[in-house]
Amino acid sequence: xxxxxxxxxxxxxxxxxxxxxxxWWVVLPICLGLAAWRGGSAGAAFVAGLLGVALSWWLPAAWxxxxxxxxxxSRVATLLPLGGNxxxxxxxxxxxxxxxxxxxxxxxxxxxxxx
Amino acid sequence: xxxxxxxxLALLTAVVLAWVLxxxxxxxxxxxxxxxxxxxxxxxxxxxxxxxxxxxxxxPGLHQTVRVRFDDRRVPHIFADNDHDLYYAQGYLTxxxxxxxxxxxxxxAAGRISEVVGERAxxxxxxxxxxxxxxxxxxxxxxxxxxxxxxxVLESYAAGVNAYIGQLSPREYPFEYKMLxxxxxxWTPLKSALLLKLMAWDLSGxxxxxxxxxxxxxxxxxxxxxxxxxxxxxxxxVVPNGAPLxxxxxxxxxxxxxxxxxxxxGLVPSRxxxxxxxxxxxxxxxxxxxxxxxxxxxxxxxxxNLPSIWYQVQLHGPGQNVYGVxxxxxxxxxxxxxxxxxxxxxxxGGDVLDWYQLKFKDARxxxxxxxxxxxPVRRVVERISVRGRPDRLDTVLYTHxxxxxxxxxxxxxxxxxxxxxxxxxxxxxxxxxxEVLAFxxxxxxxxxxxxxxxxxxxxxPAQNFIFASRSGDVAIRPNGRFPLKYAEQGKFIxxxxxxxxxxxxxxxxxxxxxVLNPARGYVSSxxxxxxxxxxxxxxxxxxxxxxxxxxxxxxxxHMHRATADTLRVLQNDDLGLNAQLMLPWMLYSLEGTKESxxxxxxxxxxSSVAVAMRVLGQWKFHYTADAIGATIFELWYQQLTxxxxxxxxxxxxxxxxxxxxxxxxxxxxxxxxxxxxANCFKGASFWVDxxxxxxxxxxxxLLTASLQITMDSLTRKFGPLGPxxxxxxxxxxxxxxxxxxxxxxxxxxxxxxxxxSVNATGARNGPSWRMxxxxxxxxxxxxxxxxGQSGNPASxxxxxxxxxxxxxxxxELVFLKAADENHPRLQAAWRLEK
Numbered sequence: 001x002x003x004x005x006x007x008x009x010x011x012x013x014x015x016x017x018x019x020x021x022x023x024w025w026v027v028l029p030i031c032l033g034l035a036a037w038r039g040g041s042a043g044a045a046f047v048a049g050l051l052g053v054a055l056s057w058w059l060p061a062a063w064x065x066x067x068x069x070x071x072x073x074s075r076v077a078t079l080l081p082l083g084g085n086x087x088x089x090x091x092x093x094x095x096x097x098x099x100x101x102x103x104x105x106x107x108x109x110x111x112x113x114x115x
Numbered sequence: 116x117x118x119x120x121x122x123x124l125a126l127l128t129a130v131v132l133a134w135v136l137x138x139x140x141x142x143x144x145x146x147x148x149x150x151x152x153x154x155x156x157x158x159x160x161x162x163x164x165x166x167x168x169x170x171x172x173x174x175p176g177l178h179q180t181v182r183v184r185f186d187d188r189r190v191p192h193i194f195a196d197n198d199h200d201l202y203y204a205q206g207y208l209t210x211x212x213x214x215x216x217x218x219x220x221x222x223x224a225a226g227r228i229s230e231v232v233g234e235r236a237x238x239x240x241x242x243x244x245x246x247x248x249x250x251x252x253x254x255x256x257x258x259x260x261x262x263x264x265x266x267x268v269l270e271s272y273a274a275g276v277n278a279y280i281g282q283l284s285p286r287e288y289p290f291e292y293k294m295l296x297x298x299x300x301x302w303t304p305l306k307s308a309l310l311l312k313l314m315a316w317d318l319s320g321x322x323x324x325x326x327x328x329x330x331x332x333x334x335x336x337x338x339x340x341x342x343x344x345x346x347x348x349x350x351x352x353v354v355p356n357g358a359p360l361x362x363x364x365x366x367x368x369x370x371x372x373x374x375x376x377x378x379x380x381g382l383v384p385s386r387x388x389x390x391x392x393x394x395x396x397x398x399x400x401x402x403x404x405x406x407x408x409x410x411x412x413x414x415x416x417x418x419x420n421l422p423s424i425w426y427q428v429q430l431h432g433p434g435q436n437v438y439g440v441x442x443x444x445x446x447x448x449x450x451x452x453x454x455x456x457x458x459x460x461x462x463x464g465g466d467v468l469d470w471y472q473l474k475f476k477d478a479r480x481x482x483x484x485x486x487x488x489x490x491p492v493r494r495v496v497e498r499i500s501v502r503g504r505p506d507r508l509d510t511v512l513y514t515h516x517x518x519x520x521x522x523x524x525x526x527x528x529x530x531x532x533x534x535x536x537x538x539x540x541x542x543x544x545x546x547x548x549x550e551v552l553a554f555x556x557x558x559x560x561x562x563x564x565x566x567x568x569x570x571x572x573x574x575x576p577a578q579n580f581i582f583a584s585r586s587g588d589v590a591i592r593p594n595g596r597f598p599l600k601y602a603e604q605g606k607f608i609x610x611x612x613x614x615x616x617x618x619x620x621x622x623x624x625x626x627x628x629x630v631l632n633p634a635r636g637y638v639s640s641x642x643x644x645x646x647x648x649x650x651x652x653x654x655x656x657x658x659x660x661x662x663x664x665x666x667x668x669x670x671x672x673h674m675h676r677a678t679a680d681t682l683r684v685l686q687n688d689d690l691g692l693n694a695q696l697m698l699p700w701m702l703y704s705l706e707g708t709k710e711s712x713x714x715x716x717x718x719x720x721x722s723s724v725a726v727a728m729r730v731l732g733q734w735k736f737h738y739t740a741d742a743i744g745a746t747i748f749e750l751w752y753q754q755l756t757x758x759x760x761x762x763x764x765x766x767x768x769x770x771x772x773x774x775x776x777x778x779x780x781x782x783x784x785x786x787x788x789x790x791x792x793a794n795c796f797k798g799a800s801f802w803v804d805x806x807x808x809x810x811x812x813x814x815x816x817l818l819t820a821s822l823q824i825t826m827d828s829l830t831r832k833f834g835p836l837g838p839x840x841x842x843x844x845x846x847x848x849x850x851x852x853x854x855x856x857x858x859x860x861x862x863x864x865x866x867x868x869x870x871x872s873v874n875a876t877g878a879r880n881g882p883s884w885r886m887x888x889x890x891x892x893x894x895x896x897x898x899x900x901x902x903g904q905s906g907n908p909a910s911x912x913x914x915x916x917x918x919x920x921x922x923x924x925x926x927e928l929v930f931l932k933a934a935d936e937n938h939p940r941l942q943a944a945w946r947l948e949k
Binding site for chain 2: 019020023024025028032057060061064065067068069070071072073074075076077078079081084089092093096097099100103104106107108110111
């Protein structure tokens, strides 16, 4: 359990910092590398990658949703269509990015297990 | 080996998923890039901190410091010490609010949409280029760059736009760039010229020449003259009959002795162009106002979109202090006022676009016959970039008339355009024309003489320029380059081989129709005929119906001690003159009298026709949002027109692409030529009968059947007669985002008005800017548009004016004398420094 939390935290912090400067898909090598380095079980790595990356999107998106981007977010949520619910959009965005992170972390964990 | 399988598969899945989410898939945006809180749309939010009350911006290329004040509608009030800085700041601040819109519109004009959206816009792009919009823009730009003033204005404006673009990082790109996944490109003066050509296309790009030629060949000259007259039965022209001529007219070129019989063109009909697209403007002299000074009002009716088509600005620089609306992407104020004068525009329906049928030497189409010899065709290759595909090349043929819009029997994009005909259009002609110079001069104008001088270089699209000055003048003139034509030249397709049918020159700019300070104390226009029968030149035959113009003039004639609010009320007038004229006759004819009882009887009192008659009988012809009578009448009249003309002018019946006679001619036929119920409609016009049926129909049959269809169709649409039948629901005014993005516009805006009312709000078109100026001292002005100053859909200033517009209110416009003036509605003061 402890190794899960460490991996999750590492992914969250590093992904958040990296995305300030680099394209969003930098989460992929980050999750792959961190899981290969520190990962525990495959399942835990996947969840850590998913939640770590998702959180790196949820927090800033939720904050921006309340600070200037809420109106636009509800328009985008009408367009997608998510019934104009900007919180659903926050959730969905994080999950999509999280899925990429989770899969990459899974790959990393499997690499480590076999070595 | 197997131990690698699982991690590699997982990694591969992650990479593929990341790629899919990172890439535009057809029309689906790159989802992850769009939704990323680090660089996607979340970064386009707008908070108070993004718009500080005080700040200094460093901008490369400014000569001196520019001061900008913003009012509570976010209108920039720009104070510059030189013209370069003034237009630079206009470009910079407009781009700051509207970059995507202004750049996208230039792509629309230039035929460069395929670069953004891919192959599905290819036909559209080809059409724009073959119509010669970029060709016209380049011609126009050459003239404008020859003039020192307009070169400075256009280049400074471009520099300002580019200063803004240069500051942007991809995460700061306006939302639509992220959505459509492309980047802004540098601005050039050509783009400003393209926008003016797009206006010319919207306002003067329509033509019925093909349809009229088909009618002429099917029904002959007599019927054509009768049903498609050059001057309407009911008329209230911009320059009224009896206006004195203060010039010696030029001789008009002779018409060819035998009219040209154009080949029948078998094109498929399409949706009709919006005949009601138009505008109102009116000005009253001091004799009719409370202040003793003139009042001026203008409301151009265009397609209602978001971001708004107009952008408000105040420009204060050497020799000028002007306020008004601008087209994002074009410098200077288009409609506005200064301390001394006010002006506005409405469209002129004159015929400035003609088609010439060509005779090529052979299928290679290298030479065409003209003036007794073969002349070479100029071939221009258009290169169209298509997203995700190789470039497409398209060869366009140019004759001395103009471009051949279609040179093959191929898919025809705009069904108005005949095949293998050359296009002659004023929007292509630039010699002596400089529209930007005209607006710059109007911005500086102090009096009537300045207005007169300013308009001399204004060519296309021709507009009714209305004018009022603090010194008491009111004036109007349908102004632009009008070809010097013999009567009906270009009403039908012209013979491209006969030099007598070429355009023979221009009506001198000093001889366009005009009126200054008429005795009646007001001037006005609403897209109706430009001049009365006393005007010596032929300008065209197909103008907007007289309804709005006649209503405006009727109201102005009763105005005494008028104020700005009196004019505002007139702008919102919702009386339908067509209903007022036709409905009493329609009901009377349907109901019948004792004399007509042998011929037909009153409909059964419980029938839907009788119910409709009771509702209509109580309606007072006002198109209020909740009026049910308006809903029934509009559809009934439309169905009646269809029943009257479709059998003789419809494509499905006749196999030919034609058009219906005008509303004016339709009404005349119905009122005076459809016979009398007292003798069972004996002697009614031949056109009343539906020739598809064996029996002889009379107008009572048409009225009954069309009202029955109307009631059935409205019942299907709204359910049983009730509040749902409100006019606003039937009219359904939508204000859409330019890229048609759901959620970014406003559907079904609850508002009154109709295309034929002064408040000409229709399904997609309507008053795109309402302005009233009181030329008292100091000048006071009012205005509103259905949207907002910001083009950012995250901003409250994206559509903050919509509600006031909907309810017919106007904002008082903040007109400052100096940069440091105090005004309760000012919110921010910025400095732009080099």
